[in-house]
Amino acid sequence: MNQNKIVGIEITINENSISISQQKYIEYILQQEHMNSTNPVGTPLDCNVQIEPNPDGKQGSHSNSYVCLLGELQWVTNVT
Numbered sequence: 905m906n907q908n909k910i911v912g913i914e915i916t917i918n919e920n921s922i923s924i925s926q927q928k929y930i931e932y933i934l935q936q937e938h939m940n941s942t943n944p945v946g947t948p949l950d951c952n953v954q955i956e957p958n959p960d961g962k963q964g965s966h967s968n969s970y971v972c973l974l975g976e977l978q979w980v981t982n983v984t
Contacts, residue, residue, distance in 0.1 A: 933976050
């Protein structure tokens with residue numbers, strides 16, 4: 905078995921397979937956001953909540969921690 909890391913992606917090469925994983929990077933993201941002890945859910949938002957436009961009409965902040973978390977998770981899903 906051969907194991908390498910490239911840009912946070914762990915690559916494992918066996919005789920019959922090649923697998924990639926970003927488990928350590930995802931664990932790091934969860935730890936940074938203090939979410940490493942949370943429980944996984946199928947739907948993170950209540951399906952009955954009605955989302956409405958911003959009542960102030962102001963542009964949202966692109967620098968808050970939630971937006972950063974979404975960006976990191978989007979990167980993970982796009983890379984693998």
